[in-house]
Amino acid sequence: MIQITASVFINDNESGLHQDYDRWLEELVPFNSGTDPVSGGYLHNRTDEDNADAHHKRQIMGREVVVIAEGKLRLGPWEHLFYYEFDGRRRKRVLVKVIGE
Known part of the structure; x- marks a missing residue:
């Protein structure tokens, strides 16, 4: 699970x-x-929020990745896994889900 603005x-x-x-x-x-x-304002911000930009940035950058295949971590030599939070004003939690054997 990932936050809607991350x-x-x-x-x-x-x-x-x-x-x-x-x-x-x-x-x-x-x-x-x-x-x-x-x-230049955002309609979403009419809901007493001011994080419309964070929602859009998340949409651009994506929300999930697959890094395990055939039971092995599949990252290239320079690749790293990143979590970006675009609306850092609230407490967040991250759930890592491993699917497989």
Whole structure:
């Protein structure tokens, strides 16, 4: 189970790449706590929330990955598993589910 404003993905663990993701996502879906869509606000924020951007960022980055095949961890030599939370104002929990024998 993953929170609705968080993503799990696989990529290289390089700080510049993480900064690039942060910048790219903020350009695509900027944080805006406004509710007026004409001025760039999000309709979702009319529900007394201000995390519409986090929902969109999660949708872009995905929500699950498969890292085990034939009973072995299947990551490339530079790949790492990441959990990104785009709305860090609430307590979160992560459940890892292993399916198989």
